[in-house]
Structure formats: structure tokens, C-alpha cells
Amino acid sequence: MEDGTSRSLGYCVDTDADYDARQWDTREDCEVRQILDRIADKWSLLVIALLDRRSLRFTELRREVDGISQRMLARTLRHLERDGLVTRTVYPTVPPRVDYELTPLGATLHETIRALVSWTETHQNEIATARSAYDVRIADEQRQAEREAERRETMGRRVSASRG
Amino acid sequence: MEDGTSRSLGYCVDTDADYDARQWDTREDCEVRQILDRIADKWSLLVIALLDRRSLRFTELRREVDGISQRMLARTLRHLERDGLVTRTVYPTVPPRVDYELTPLGATLHETIRALVSWTETHQNEIATARSAYDVRIADEQRQAEREAERRETMGRRVSASRG
DNA sequence: CTGAATCCGCTACGATACTG
DNA sequence: CAGTATCGTAGCGGATTCAG
Numbered sequence: 208m209e210d211g212t213s214r215s216l217g218y219c220v221d222t223d224a225d226y227d228a229r230q231w232d233t234r235e236d237c238e239v240r241q242i243l244d245r246i247a248d249k250w251s252l253l254v255i256a257l258l259d260r261r262s263l264r265f266t267e268l269r270r271e272v273d274g275i276s277q278r279m280l281a282r283t284l285r286h287l288e289r290d291g292l293v294t295r296t297v298y299p300t301v302p303p304r305v306d307y308e309l310t311p312l313g314a315t316l317h318e319t320i321r322a323l324v325s326w327t328e329t330h331q332n333e334i335a336t337a338r339s340a341y342d343v344r345i346a347d348e349q350r351q352a353e354r355e356a357e358r359r360e361t362m363g364r365r366v367s368a369s370r371g
Numbered sequence: 372m373e374d375g376t377s378r379s380l381g382y383c384v385d386t387d388a389d390y391d392a393r394q395w396d397t398r399e400d401c402e403v404r405q406i407l408d409r410i411a412d413k414w415s416l417l418v419i420a421l422l423d424r425r426s427l428r429f430t431e432l433r434r435e436v437d438g439i440s441q442r443m444l445a446r447t448l449r450h451l452e453r454d455g456l457v458t459r460t461v462y463p464t465v466p467p468r469v470d471y472e473l474t475p476l477g478a479t480l481h482e483t484i485r486a487l488v489s490w491t492e493t494h495q496n497e498i499a500t501a502r503s504a505y506d507v508r509i510a511d512e513q514r515q516a517e518r519e520a521e522r523r524e525t526m527g528r529r530v531s532a533s534r535g
Numbered sequence: 536c537t538g539a540a541t542c543c544g545c546t547a548c549g550a551t552a553c554t555g
Numbered sequence: 556c557a558g559t560a561t562c563g564t565a566g567c568g569g570a571t572t573c574a575g
Contacts, residue, residue, distance in 0.1 A: 230424075231488055233417055235438035240417075242491045242498055247411040253397055253404075265537055274399035276569050281538060291501025302536040303575080312497055319490045322483045324395055327406045333476055334406055337455025429557055440549050445558060466556040467555085540573075547567085554559075 245290065250275055250283040252320055255309065258293060259317045262308035292316060409454065414439055414447040416484055419473065422457060423481045426472035456480060 231239055245251065253272050257263060263271070269280055284307055287293040292313035298304040309317060395403055409415065417436050421427065427435070433444055448471055451457040456477035462468040473481065 231420065231492065233421070233435060233437050238495050238499070239488065239491050242495055243416060243488070244413055246491075247413075247416065247487070249408055252407060252411065256395065257397070271397060273397050277538075278540095278570090279568060282568090289502055289505040290498050291505070297537090300536095301575095303538085305537060312494060312501075315494070316490060319483070319486045322486055323411070324403065324407070326480060326483045327403050327410070328395065330476060330479070331402050331406060334454050335402070337476075338453055341453040341455075441558075442550090443548070461557090464556095467558090469557060536575100538574085540571100542569105542571085544569090545567090546565105548563105548565090550561105550563090552559105552561080555557090 242290075245286060246292075246316065248283075250279055251287060252323075254280075254283055254287065254307075255292065255313060255317050255320055256324065258307060258309045259314070259321075262296075262306045265305050265307070268307065287313070406454075409450060410456075410480065412447075414443055415451060416487075418444075418447055418451065418471075419456065419477060419481050419484055420488065422471060422473045423478070423485075426460075426470045429469050429471070432471065451477070 231237075233240070246255075250272065253275075254268060257268060257271050265280070265284075268284075269275065269277065272280065275283075284293065284295070288295050288307075291310055294308050294310055296306045296308065298306070395401075397404070410419075414436065417439075418432060421432060421435050429444070429448075432448075433439065433441065436444065439447075448457065448459070452459050452471075455474055458472050458474055460470040460472065462470070
């Protein structure tokens with residue numbers, strides 16, 4: 208499971224450091240990529256962000272994370288727990304109560320996630336602008352291409368006519 | 372497409388700022404979540420990270436990003452281009468050559484991505500440890516539960532015997 | 536209330552073939 | 556070389572049901 212072999216620790220140091228020295232291992236089975244895929248998924252980010260403020264119960268999370276299914280929330284939480292990012296505390300009351308809380312490790316992760324979210328918030332307008340600009344450009348190019356095709360079509364007919 | 376309405380700019384400010392003032396909008400149709408889902412996906416992170424060092428051609432990227440299919444690379448690049456994160460430069464030579472390069476906006480994003488990758492590299496051992504600990508604990512609990520079930524089974528038989 | 540388990544549609548993805 | 560188009564499939568994820 209943990210395969211603490213020496214093959215790779217998830218990153219690699221460029222042996223010939225041409226320009227910037229360190230480049231991270233992009234291999235598919237690389238540990239870093241696996242962790243990244245896990246934490247950078249749709250729901251984990253949200254859950255971690257929400258748990259930063261205070262511990263939450265299962266249902267509270269379910270309510271706060273719009274659109275998540277029970278299944279995916281449970282799955283996400285189990286993954287986060289397994290990775291040591293959240294703790295799961297069961298109070299043997301009736302009805303049962305389960306609290307989820309960020310571990311110190313999870314808290315450090317939240318810092319960088321917050322940076323990512325901040326970036327998104329800061330630049331969402333730029334992105335929206337870029338998107339519409341792109342869409343307009345593509346639409347233009349398509350119209351252009353159609354005109355071009357039509358023109359070539361006409362030329363082709365003319366050539367055929369002169370040939371025939 | 373850009374719907375620059377006033378409904379939501381992707382974040383919201385808590386009207387009653389009980390504790391921490393700002394909480395980002397977790398609604399599913401929220402702009403921030405959409406952007407986040409887009410940039411925090413499996414391939415975008417890798418592509419942006421690779422393009423930080425220098426511009427790359429399509430095939431170079433394909434080679435460097437282990438495991439990506441032609442289809443997904445093309446799609447990812449188009450998304451990034453649309454979001455204004457990379458530029459696509461076509462050299463009308465033969466054979467054709469297309470260079471992809473990070474825009475200034477993309478470069479700023481790479482900063483926060485680098486932070487995320489760094490976090491992963493720094494803490495991957497902790498995560499690996501947490502994982503094996505979790506796996507062991509789960510296995511133990513399962514064995515425990517099995518013993519428990521067996522014990523109850525025996526008890527049940529004894530009760531049945533005394534009843535019968 | 537907090538899940539686990541089952542069923543299942545859907546689509547995202549990879550493989551392949553084709554175009555310019 | 557740099558893609559698009561088409562197709563088949565595995566697995567994601569939602570709805571539902573059951574259990575503790």
C-alpha cells in the first residue's frame with residue numbers, strides 16, 4: 208500500500224539543471240500526481256474550505272455543499288480522513304452524531320487552497336472577459352471559413368466549366 | 372455567455388458576519404466553482420506547470436505529460452486558451468508548428484499551483500503514513516467486528532437453546 | 536442521523552482512424 | 556505535425572433502499 212521504495216518520492220531533481228533546477232515528476236503513477244488528483248477534485252476543495260471555520264456534522268456539510276450527493280460526501284470524507292486531513296469523531300448518542308474537523312495537516316492544506324480560491328475570485332472577471340473574447344473570435348473564424356469555402360466552391364465550378 | 376448580471380459575481384459576503392466575514396459562494400452554478408473545477412482538473416495543473424518554464428509545442432507537451440491522450444491534451448489546451456491562460460501560436464510552416472505559452476494571467480495562476488504542488492511534495496510522507504495507519508485501523512476494526520458478530524452469534528444460539 | 540449497499544444511466548475518457 | 560471525428564467502454568456519480 209505505501210510501497211516506501213526508493214523508486215520515487217514523487218518528485219525528482221533534474222540531474223542536468225539546465226535552467227530552473229527542480230521539476231516535479233509528471234509520471235502517471237507518481238505519488239504527487241495521485242495526491243493531487245485526490246485533493247484537487249471537485250468536492251474535496253469545497254469540504255476542506257468549509258471545515259476550516261469549524262467542525263461540522265455530516266448533515267451540515269451536506270447542506271452547505273450545494274449539489275453533493277450523500278454518496279459522494281461520504282466518499283470524499285473517507286478519503287480525506289484516510290489521508291489524515293480530517294478527523295472523524297463519533298458520539299455514541301442516539302441519534303448518532305459525527306463531527307468532521309480539519310487536522311493540523313488539513314489546516315495547512317487549506318492555506319494553499321485558500322490561495323487558489325483567492326486567485327479565482329480575483330481573476331474571474333479577466334477569465335470571463337477572455338472567454339467571451341475567445342468565443343467571439345471562434346465564431347468569426349468560423350464565418351470566415353464558411354465564406355472561404357463558398358468562394359473556393361465557386362472557383363471550383365468555374366474551373367470545371369473551363370475544363371469541360 | 373458572460374451573463375454579467377448582478378446575481379452573483381461568484382463570491383458572496385456574509386451579510387451577518389458572525390465570525391470570519393467572508394465565505395465563498397458554494398453554489399453549484401457559482402462562477403468560482405466552475406472556474407475551479409476547470410483549472411483544478413487532472414490535466415490543467417500539469418500543463419500549466421510544464422508551460423511555466425518555456426513555451427512548448429503540442430507534441431512536446433504530449434511527450435512530457437505522461438498518460439495524456441491526444442484528445443485530452445487538445446481539449447485541455449483549448450480550455451486554457453479560452454480562459455486566457457495560454458496563448459496558441461500557429462506557424463504556417465509545413466509541417467505545421469503550434470506553440471503554447473503561458474499568458475501573464477496563466478503565470479500568476481502557476482504561482483498558486485506551485486504552492487499546491489509544493490504542499491503535496493512537502494507532506495506526501497505524512498499522507499502516506501496517515502494512509503497506512505488508516506488502512507491498518509480499518510482492517511483491525513473489521514476483524515474486531517467479525518469477532519463481535521461471531522460472539523453475538525454464539526450468544527444468540529445459547530438464548531435460543533434456553534428458550535426452546 | 537449517519538452512513539453502507541445496490542442499481543444504473545450517463546458521460547468522460549481512451550483508442551482508433553481520418554484530415555489538412 | 557497538429558489536430559478533429561467517431562465509437563466503445565469503464566467508472567463516476569445520482570437515486571434509492573437498507574442498517575445501526
